[in-house]
Amino acid sequence: MSNLEQLHLNICSTILLNDQIYLPSLEDIQYSFEYFPDIQISSCINYFSEEGKGHCHIYSYPFTIRIYPNIANNFPGGLFTCVSEISLFDEHPFEHEFFVRISRSFPLLKRLTIRNGKPQCGKSKNIRKFFSIIQYSHLESLNFETTHDDYIEQFLIDTRTYLPSNITLSIDYKSLRRVTHKFTRKATRLNCEKINYICLEKIRQLPKYFKNYFFEICMCRP
Known part of the structure; x- marks a missing residue:
């Protein structure tokens, strides 16, 4: 992608909480994008025990x-x-x-x-x-x-x-x-x-x- 000038991210994912030993953190997500210093990445991750799910949202800003x-x-x-x-x-x-x-x-x-x-x-x-x-x-x-x-x-x-x-x-x-x-x-x-x-x-x-x-x-x- 040598001619790529802009990249806009909007990633929404759902994680089922089935007694996992390790769950990703915000620090893990930010670390995944450390090789893209020109892109401002924001993220939210929530784990809901009652619903038994985790919601993760990663997006570029603006x-x-x-x-x-x-x-x-x-x-x-x-x-x-x-x-x-x-x-x-x-x-x-x-x-x-x-x-x-x-x-x-x-x-x-x-x-x-x-x-x-x-x-x-x-x-x-x-x-x-x-x-x-x-x-x-x-x-x-x-x-x-x-x-x-x-x-x-x-x-x-x-x-x-x-x-x-x-x-x-x-x-x-x-x-x-x-x-x-x-x-x-x-x-x-x-x-x-x-x-x-x-x-x-x-x-x-x-x-x-x-x-x-x-x-x-x-x-x-x-």
């Missing part, structure tokens, strides 16, 4: 790919202006400061998926009123998958997150009903009034304030 998957708490940060879609997953809680870092690193984010079943720590809950409000100015789609209610509150309570108008929300109906206090909660009303809610569940009887709580509702029957 990052030129549209999608950045499986971001965990040890995300190294940076500026990713080409990325419009990300997914977040960890077996440890995502605190408010983590979402601040995400919003700053992905200023043109359009699609966001969150999967985390662990509640935020009690300390963060007690000082929520002092949090800075996070803005996702270009967000179009917000998807919660097997997610603790704390993260739904993180995005729907208006003193924590400012959502843009006409955003599509995908979420379990029962979780949404709990967080919004049966669609009567004032703290979540401002953001919900901007949301196009896609309801996939079959609901026998709609709550009294359900239809007036969102900008638009699509009742999709399975």
